[in-house]
Amino acid sequence: MSSTTEGACQEFTVLSHNIQVGIGSRRSRHLVLHGWRYLLPHQQSLGNLERIGQALRDADIVGLNEVDAGSYRSQYVNQTAYLADKAGFPYWTQSRTRNWGEIAQHSNGLLSRWPILEVRRRALPGWLRGRGLLEASIDLAGHPLSVVVTHLALSRHGRFRQFEELAEYLAGRQSLVVLGDLNCGARSPELRLLLRASGLQQAEPPLATFPSWAPRFSFDHILCSPDLEFVDWRRGAEPLSDHLSVMARLRWCHGDAHAPSGPGQSGKRASDVPQ
Template sequence: MLRRWITARAPASRAARRNPQASGDAGLGECLRLLSFNIQVGISTGRYHHYLTRSWQHLLPHSGRAVNLQRIGALLADFDLVALQEVDGGSLRSDYVNQVEHLAQLGNFPYWYQQLNRNLGPLAQHSNGLLSRLRPSLLEDHPLPGPRGRGAILLRLGEGPEALAVVMMHLALGTKARTRQLAYIRELIQGYRHCVLMGDMNTHASELLENSPLRDLGLIAPQTCATFPSWQPQRCIDHILLSPQLTLERMQVLDAPISDHLPVAVEIRLPAALRDQQLIALPHAN
């Protein structure tokens, strides 16, 4: 029955959606603050047994989800560019709220995009999400190879050889499928000098940098702190990887056990030539 909602899709250029509630144009400074967060569709998980006792929330709405999204929105408001994983695009379980759009409103982000990876109709809208204070010069939606249901968003800021390419992703659990996906992403960023890869990558930084198709890029993994599970972190599977030409100002795994993953944040200094392109940003909500 569900197969009628699960259809193949092709890579495509997209336009970011506008949040009309965001206002007050301001120039971007020298640095860019980035965050990656797997929000588990707004479910608060604080113990292993919650995977069982709260599993019904993956299917049905719950009043506590709105409160949790408010907490997530307040956290996101401190950042310029946010990658979200395990977001619902508006179905029964989220009370038909598009969580990407809702978080854009809560965090005062002018640009957002929802990547729908598993369309289960009214039952679930499994998605990745993008929130940005900067207007993308390019936005592409890419289904990833392997079992259906995984995707990557390619965002470009600026133009020309100094443009910044950002790929947001949620990779597969299996090693073989993940390797195929990383090879695909490797091709996406071919030719870009400044790159950021961010998301739930379901493997450790050493594996990504030493044994994956990314190994020849010289990428930097600023953090190796555990991010999962949030209440007793043991595995470092959420990452923001940087090309060596980018200058890292600050890195942090946030102590915010709102989901079953902890959010990862970095602040980078933008290349001078990219700052000279006068990218437009909006001020933080706080």
């Protein structure tokens, strides 16, 4: 949770998690045996979402990948809204990336303890449509913060195109955090391209998050603009999805006298933010 220390910059905690539509793979064989759960409802999903909600409670801002916005496979549960409620987040928004009607509503989601003032959605290039970014402007008690949630392509060629567009869109931005499953490692050439061209920075050292039961690949990332710095950086311990979550505590690295002192009290509530 956010905190203020006399004479220090305001700190806040952000978390990124690919929740695999609540499937909850915990073994390599589950990727095959549970594959049907991507399209059909199952009894364990709500129980697993409950556990994910509990794991999100320590964060101030959460980026979610592979959430369903309410379809047959999720038992018509909007998973972003459900997790906001279970984890006690008053503000949330989402972006549908692939609308398959009654079958599936592929989405990215964002939860916040501070008011969400504006939401922007942007499609990213790719051979298969459905990759994009969700950007929210958040009011940290008078200090603006932009948070981008994205989930990038599986192919390196596709990711390079997406990183190039992201770099152009995000270059030079301040008070910015990027959360998401980028499907590439911390030392990959495509991520290095983004960092070099945009000025964003990543936490060190890299943390492996995939697969959750035997992590080998650092696919899940938290990036921030140079006016922010990492105070702490860790990954989730429990495999609630095929990805582990990552969480970072950030603070502004300038002595801004107007840095926020806690969650704001004005702005749109979760249900009022356009979906």
